[in-house]
Amino acid sequence: MALETNRLLLRPWRVADAAVQHELWTERDPRVPAHRRIDADGHPTVAELADRIRAEPPSPIRLLAIERRSAGDVVGYCGLIDGRRGADGEPELAFELLRRSWGQGYATEASLAVLDQARSSGYHRLWATVRDWNTASRRVLAKLGFVETGHPEADAVHGAMLFVTRQL
């Protein structure tokens, strides 16, 4: 399962990508919940992330590594995860990129390919969740045509969670 855009190849994670995953973990904003950040003992390690990649079963609902076609390097991920908001079976869009690749339209370009794939797989609607302080992600979701729905979920520590959706 791989998707191609003008500049990007979206493909399943390889064990060799564990170091990039680790870099993503280290770069996360301090407001991101602790279970998604490297803990005080240094976990998850690159080796632990490699084990997770090895253990991941193939599935149409998954995150794909984003590889730049010109450079051949992996700069983040984009894909679908199980949704917790919509009707049964309506997945969520998710994306995250290394800071050095921000601001070049990669998240938007990758997401458009994931949206196309989701539509051709028969999904009628996607969801996404985003913290109110996450201006860049909110902008990407707005550019993709996602609209806010319902009430934000208050969270004084990590920031309110907004729920957005898009018909396909």
Ligand SMILES: CC(C)(COP(=O)(O)OP(=O)(O)OC[C@H]1O[C@@H](n2cnc3c(N)ncnc32)[C@H](O)[C@@H]1OP(=O)(O)O)[C@@H](O)C(=O)NCCC(=O)NCCS
């Ligand atoms: C969100 C994220 C994936 C965006 O990746 P990206 O490749 O830089 O996104 P794009 O270049 O496609 O679009 C970013 C848009 O946000 C805008 N933007 C970025 N930072 C901004 C800021 N601080 N204030 C206002 N707009 C901002 C950019 O100008 C651009 O909009 P434009 O095309 O209208 O100019 C990246 O910032 C990231 O990995 N963040 C951390 C992980 C994360 O938040 N994931 C999403 C969780 S819901």
